Amino acid sequence: MGLERPEGHEVQLEGLWAAAKADRLPHALLFTGADGIGKHMAAKWFLAGLFCERGPAEPCGECGACRRLAAESFGDLFVIDPEADGVDRIQVGRIARREQEDGGCLEEFLSLRPAEGGWRGVILRDVERATRSAENALLKTLEEPGEACCIILVSAHPSRLLDTVRSRCVQVGFESPTRETCAGVLMDAGFDAATSKQVSRWVSSAPGRALRWARRSASSERALLVEVLHGAVDALDASPRVLALEGDLGEGTPAALARRRAAGFVDLAVEVMRDLARSGAGLPAADLPHGDLPEALLSRPGLSGAARRGSETLWRARRELDSNLAPEAVLDRALSQLQEVFTGAAAPS
Numbered sequence: 001m002g003l004e005r006p007e008g009h010e011v012q013l014e015g016l017w018a019a020a021k022a023d024r025l026p027h028a029l030l031f032t033g034a035d036g037i038g039k040h041m042a043a044k045w046f047l048a049g050l051f052c053e054r055g056p057a058e059p060c061g062e063c064g065a066c067r068r069l070a071a072e073s074f075g076d077l078f079v080i081d082p083e084a085d086g087v088d089r090i091q092v093g094r095i096a097r098r099e100q101e102d103g104g105c106l107e108e109f110l111s112l113r114p115a116e117g118g119w120r121g122v123i124l125r126d127v128e129r130a131t132r133s134a135e136n137a138l139l140k141t142l143e144e145p146g147e148a149c150c151i152i153l154v155s156a157h158p159s160r161l162l163d164t165v166r167s168r169c170v171q172v173g174f175e176s177p178t179r180e181t182c183a184g185v186l187m188d189a190g191f192d193a194a195t196s197k198q199v200s201r202w203v204s205s206a207p208g209r210a211l212r213w214a215r216r217s218a219s220s221e222r223a224l225l226v227e228v229l230h231g232a233v234d235a236l237d238a239s240p241r242v243l244a245l246e247g248d249l250g251e252g253t254p255a256a257l258a259r260r261r262a263a264g265f266v267d268l269a270v271e272v273m274r275d276l277a278r279s280g281a282g283l284p285a286a287d288l289p290h291g292d293l294p295e296a297l298l299s300r301p302g303l304s305g306a307a308r309r310g311s312e313t314l315w316r317a318r319r320e321l322d323s324n325l326a327p328e329a330v331l332d333r334a335l336s337q338l339q340e341v342f343t344g345a346a347a348p349s
């Protein structure tokens with residue numbers, strides 16, 4: 001699993017290890033906080049410290065348990081990660097013994113004897129992606145996971161979970177690290193200082209999200225978006241250029257990658273519209289993630305109205321992409337409308 005120390009979450013982790021030492025660790029935890037700030041990494045690191053032969057504490061990295069974890073051969077950890085599995089939803093088969101699902105199911109893992117003899121740990125990443133029947137199946141497990149077992153649900157959107165799931169867990173909130181910390185994570189991953197700083201600002205210092213954005217070249221996406229808003233490029237020429245951008249979008253078929261690129265671009269454009277609306281309402285650029293947009297755009301007359309109409313267009317595009325319409329057609333239409341809104345008849349000043 002590649003043991004990596006998460007940045008900026010020491011207080012929460014120390015508190016949890018102390019609870020485990022004192023024999024009062026809740027058996028079900030819900031890690032919450034903004035998308036991409038390292039909750040999943042913190043869950044892995046916390047469990048590693050629980051499994052560590054010198055723990056519960058910061059994992060030593062040297063004992064047998066730590067080494068087996070790093071080599072992904074540790075038997076008492078079960079992770080459900082829709083991101084890594086490349087699936088949209090967590091199906092009931094991953095939780096309960098129903099239909100056959102790749103990767104085994106949680107109930108089965110918990111029914112086996114512990115392989116290592118100490119703690120057992122479970123992580124459900126992005127648990128809000130569980131289907132309703134998967135969530136219902138999870139209820140029973142959350143109630144009685146068994147001895148020396150810690151289940152960690154990870155979610156940036158805990159309000160989407162069933163009340164009954166939430167109420168069975170002790171919630172642990174995680175904060176975003178500083179922008180400097182976030183930029184440091186990007187530079188460690190090989191991005192230049194300017195890109196690292198810029199992207200960290202855009203994602204409000206969420207390192208996981210910043211890495212995804214930097215890898216897919218969000219800087220090029222935003223530069224293209226600005227050209228469209230200025231009318232410097234024709235909207236219909238812009239959409240193929242968006243889809244042809246270089247960048248790492250992860251695994252998938254060409255069609256899936258095109259859809260991911262288009263969805264990422266639209267998500268970024270939605271955030272740009274949100275900041276333009278805020279700028280139009282008088283918020284200082286320094287307080288906005290996209291406050292580094294060209295001044296001409298940030299001070300455009302009638303900005304709030306344009307940004308609102310732009311957002312509506314983009315939300316519709318996002319829904320169309322979710323319902324599998326062709327990415328290029330969706331982008332063509334959305335970018336044409338955006339361009340019309342931003343370059344059309346000058347708004348009343």
Ligand SMILES: [Zn+2]
Pocket residue numbers: 052053054059060061062063064065066
């Ligand atoms: Zn260790």
